[in-house]
Amino acid sequence: MGVKKGKADANTLAMLPQCEQLVIKNSIPRYRYGIFDIEKTGKGIQVLNTNLLLTGKDIERHLSGCYGIVLMCATLSGNIDNLIRTAQLQDMSKAIVINSLSSVAIEQVCNKAEKEIYSTLDSSCYKTWRYSPGYGDLPIDIQKEILTILDAPRKIGLCTADSMTLTPIKSVTAIIGLSHTPVAPAKRGCLCCNLRNTCQYRKVGNHCVQ
Amino acid sequence: MFNKLIKEKDFIIFDGAMGTQLQAKGLKTGECPEVLSITHPEIVRDIHKSYIDAGSMVVYSNTFGANSYKLAESGYTVEEVVRASVKVAKEATAGTGALAALDIGPIGQLMEPTGSMSFDQAYEIYKEVILAGADADLIVFETMTDLAELKAGVLAAKENSSKPIVCTMTFEENMRTFTGCSVSSMALTLEGLGVDAMGVNCSLGPVQLRGVVEELTKWTTLPIIVKPNAGLPDPATGKYDLPPEEFATDMVNGIVPLGATILGGCCGTTPEYIKQLSLALKNAKPYKRSTVVPSAVCSPSRTVVINQPRIIGERINPTGKKLFKEALRNNNLDYILTQGIEQINAGAEILDVNVGLPEIDEEQMMIRAIKGLQGVVDVPLQIDSTIPQVLESALRVYSGKPIVNSVNGEEKSLETVLPLVKKYGAAVVGLTLDKDGIPKTAEGRFAIAEKIVKRANALGIKNSDIYIDCLTLTASAEQEGVLETLNALERVKKELGVKTVLGVSNISFGLPNRELVTSTFLTMALQKGLDLPIINPNIDAMTGAVRAYRLLANIDKNSVEFIQAYNNVDTKKPQSEKKEISLNYAIENGLKAEGAQVTEKLLESHSPMDIINDYLIPTLDKAGADFETGKIFLPQLIQSATVAQACFDVIKKKLISEDSAPVSKGKIVLATVKGDVHDIGKNIVKVLLENYGYTVIDLGKDVDYEEVVKATVDNNVKLVGLSALMTTTLKSMEETIALLRKNCDCTVMVGGAVLTPDYAEKIGADYYSKDAKESVDIAKKVLG
Known part of the structure; x- marks a missing residue:
């Protein structure tokens, strides 16, 4: 919301709980996931029993030492698109707050999904952080294939548009590496983020991820 | 052939899952299953055959995702895949008496406005599939979640084939599809479009789908089809939990007694499930339904039943509104959408949409307005135009069951408008006028109403979808005509058995205290049986008259809605604050109403440009500078801008009222x-x-x-x-x-x-x- 150093005024603070309620009321969080073995080939990392090939140096580094991956996707549903669209006509500042809160909400849905996924895994298994298509040099185009593999259009109503953007708007696809040995880096950082050059948080020395 | 089955059989058994079967035969996860009809037709044929052996009377061709979007990278054309798949299905059914259905699923992209696929694109994609699958015995749309996409498909089928059409949508336990479509909206829309059977498939098992099916039985007279999953899947393994015998028992004990007669399975079901289902159905008796569908219109997510007075908001109409006309000329859609939201917040339950202005392309504007409104409001719309082409274009893209405003007693109007109403399954407003104008007497208007009803009925439009408007004349000019309108309304309602609609605002034209006259007339009309008052809902006296009528007529039980609407409202106008505030203060603190008030005052002594340059811009500049240095956040900056917007609106209104050029x-x-x-x-x-x-x-x-x-x-x-x-x-x-x-x-x-x-x-x-x-x-x- 353009936060740098200042403090929010009373109007903005008053808007937060109200918008939070709207986001909670209108979200219908849904997610899908699948666990796959992977194999390194000359062309990239092949996700076994699928036609998905993960290419690029960054994903290779991210998955180094991993025997398999979790493919996951999540969405807050199109209701949130409607909510943001309508709010923009009624009160743009409210729309900005709702938009920001929805971005937080979809990350929370992913966190919850991760917990569920991990509960099904062997407790000795090590996990990388969630890596999404479009980070670093991993092409964003593979989102369509990931959604197809997870049957996401049919099962949770999550699709890609022609430009490979996800629809509904507040949605995520991600890849989590699974390893028998500790993985590094264990945390997501700025260096692999596409927004690192223009990020408002980073400019003032902050991070968007704890 | 399919309709013969419906007539002759107690139950029609469809097939079970295709994907599950193909994966069992080695299909990779995410791989295009439809291509197997070309590369391994024997595998697909065997699956069809095993379903027919198990008792399926209709099998779905292996074409669920065989559209140009999903096949883009398969190396095959839609025509190749669809033809091959239908051929395989026909080979399997040959000599068995079973039928081969052209199976069509969602395209795989979301429709506008959440996605970017337009109605026309969806139509063309489906048309290609339907033409390629012309050899099938019937057409099935399944697993649909977006009513607009399904409507594009059904129209593509109706306009490019004469085969029977069966539609099933996929509902969650909250009785909605992913896009928020309700069961009643699906039913009203599809029955209007003239499909042959409808129902539900996928998402849940037979037990969890019971509520959805029960709801559907209230909203359609068509045969109902149910194809549930084999229970619920394990999230980690994807395995379904219901064995074949239990699936069959749940279907026969839970779904059949509701009146569903076309039964099959979806994800996780196999020929064994269909075999058990066939066995269980041998001893089952079909339940004869006697559904009477109420008079209703809908958007995808909201159904409005016309069983009590319902408010139609009249404000989306340029007649007599300079700002609205300017918005139309400037293609300013946001202005129209805001008018819609405002009316709903004031109590409108249906919105009339009229964007006719001689100098603009009304057809394109109407399409944009309908699509735009459906993206931000959930009430049904009333499409208002005098041009049949505009009506038809709007009817195509409208998602749900709308009202057409209007047809009248003139031959040309009856001939052009009523067929559109029938084809697109809309409700229609019938105006009691013809080439000779508006008859003076109640008898004259009744006669025209009778003619409209007869002609509509002859085309298959039911009385419950006809809303007659006996036309309000201005009391100051034709005082004796006021009661004629009301008497005609009463007769039409009682004797013709249709619903009534009336625009009431005209009544007070030219009189002082218009609000009093109009709201009194509205109350008189409601007492005579008016179902659909067309009013300005932003005037509290009008909306209030309808709400009070509902209370007094014992419709609003225990006054729940009335109390909800007025409990927190201080009906006395608040004393305006005496404290003087500056425009700067209002903008900095996000005080919209105050900002507008101060601007009005300033306009008495300053030119519009001076206000903009000396007041608005410096204050916004300061807010912008504060934002840059991190003193305020984006929402605050935008709050200031929103107040400035209100100030601008005041300036704009003044300039327009003076016919000056806008700044x-x-x-x-x-x-x-x-x-x-x-x-x-x-x-x-x-x-x-x-x-x-x-x-x-x-x-x-x-x-x-x-x-x-x-x-x-x-x-x-x-x-x-x-x-x-x-x-x-x-x-x-x-x-x-x-x-x-x-x-x-x-x-x-x-x-x-x-x-x-x-x-x-x-x-x-x-x-x-x-x-x-x-x-x-x-x-x-x-x-x-």
Whole structure:
């Protein structure tokens, strides 16, 4: 919301709980996931029993030492698109707050999904952080294939548009590496983020991820 | 053949899952299953055969995702895959008496406005499938979640084939599809479009789907089809939990007694499930339904039953409204959408939509208005135009069951409008006038109403979908006519058994205290049986009269709605605050109403341009500077801008009422580039630019390159702002800039999360704007 150093005024603070309620009321969080073995080939990392090939140096580094991956996707549903669209006509500042809160909400849905996924895994298994298509040099185009593999259009109503953007708007696809040995880096950082050059948080020395 | 089955059989057994079976035979996860009809037809044929052996009377061809979008990278054309799949299904059914259905699923992309697929694109994609599958015995749409997409499919089927059509949508336990479509909306819309059977498939097991099926039985008289999953899946393994015998028992004990007669299975079901189902059905008796569907209209997510007076909001109509006319001329869709939201907040339950103005392209504007409104409001719409072509275009893209306003007693109108109403399954307003005008007497109007009802009935339009308007005349000019209108209304309702609709605002034209006259007339009409008052819901006395009537007529039980509407409202007008506040103070503190008031006052002593230059802009500049230094956040900046917007509206209104030219510091075209649907950033920029006095031509999101060029050339625009959020759409931005360079002499500024100043320069932009504030600085530099 353009936060740098200042403090929010009373109007903005008053808007937060109200918008939070709207986001909670209108979200219908849904997610899908699948666990796959992977194999390194000359062309990239092949996700076994699928036609998905993960290419690029960054994903290779991210998955180094991993025997398999979790493919996951999540969405807050199109209701949130409607909510943001309508709010923009009624009160743009409210729309900005709702938009920001929805971005937080979809990350929370992913966190919850991760917990569920991990509960099904062997407790000795090590996990990388969630890596999404479009980070670093991993092409964003593979989102369509990931959604197809997870049957996401049919099962949770999550699709890609022609430009490979996800629809509904507040949605995520991600890849989590699974390893028998500790993985590094264990945390997501700025260096692999596409927004690192223009990020408002980073400019003032902050991070968007704890 | 399918309709013969429906007539002759107690139950029709469909097949079970195809995908599950193909995966069992080695299909990779995510691989295109439809291609197997070409590469391994024997596998597909065997699956069909095993279902027929198990008792299936109809099998679905292996064409669920056989559309141009999903097959794009398969190496095969739609025609090849669909023809091969239907051929395999026909080979399997040959000599067995079973039928082969052309199976059609969702295209795989979301429709506008959440996605970018348009109604016309969806129609063309489905048309291609339907033409290629012409050899099938019937057409099935299944697993649909978006009513607009399904409507495109059904129209494509109706207009390119004469085969029976069966539709099933997929509902969650909350009785909604992913896109929010309700069971009643599906039923009203599909029955209106003339499909042959409808129902549900996928998502849940037979036990969990019971509620959905029960709801559906209340909303359609057509045969009901149910194809549930084999229970619920384990999230980790994907295995379904219901064994075949239990599935069959649940179907026969839970679904059949509700009245469903077409039964099969979806995900997780196999020929064994169908075999058990066939066995269990041998001893089952069908339940004969006697459904009477109520008079109702709907959007995808809201159904309005006309079983009590329902308010139709009349404000989306340019007649007599200068600001509205200006919005239409400027293609300002947001103005129309805001009018819609405002009326709903005031109590409207249906919105009339009239965008007719001689100098604009009414058809295109109507399509945009219908699509735009359906993206932000959930009430059903009443499509209001005198031009049949406009009505038809709107009827095509409308998702749900709308009202057509209107047909009248003239032969030409009856001949052109009623067939459209029938084809698209709408309800219709019938005006009691004809070539001789409005009859003076109640008898004359009744006679025309009777004629309209007869003609509509002859086409198969039911009485419950006919709303007669006995027409309000102005009391000051034709006082004796007032009671004629009301008497005609009473007779029409009682003797013809149809619903009644009436625009009441005209009654008080030319009289003082119009509100009193109009609301009294409204109450008189309600007492005579008016079902659909067309009013200005923003006038509290009007909405209040309807609410009070519902209370007094014992419709609003225990006064629940009335109390909800008025409990927290102080009906006495608040004393206006005596405290003087400045425009600066109002803008800085987000006080919209106060800002507008102060502006009105200032206009008495200042010129509009002075107010903008001396008050609005300096205050916004200060807010912008505070934002830059981190003293305030984006929401605060926008709050200030919203107040400034209210001040601008006051100025604009005054100028328009004086027929003066609007104030503008120059025109700017804004667009979110082709392929990108993330437009909130662009919209924030728009708000700020407008408040600095610039005229923004907002082209919206996912905008074609050519459209940006056209708007820039047509309006002689010197500054174009483009936004893109995704790395994948930066290419579109580059293409748009290249095309602008070729065709216009303009400055281009760009912005968006993934853009950098370097990249902006690389793709040929003149300016990189890091935020909304900076876009204003750029506009100042370029346009002054």
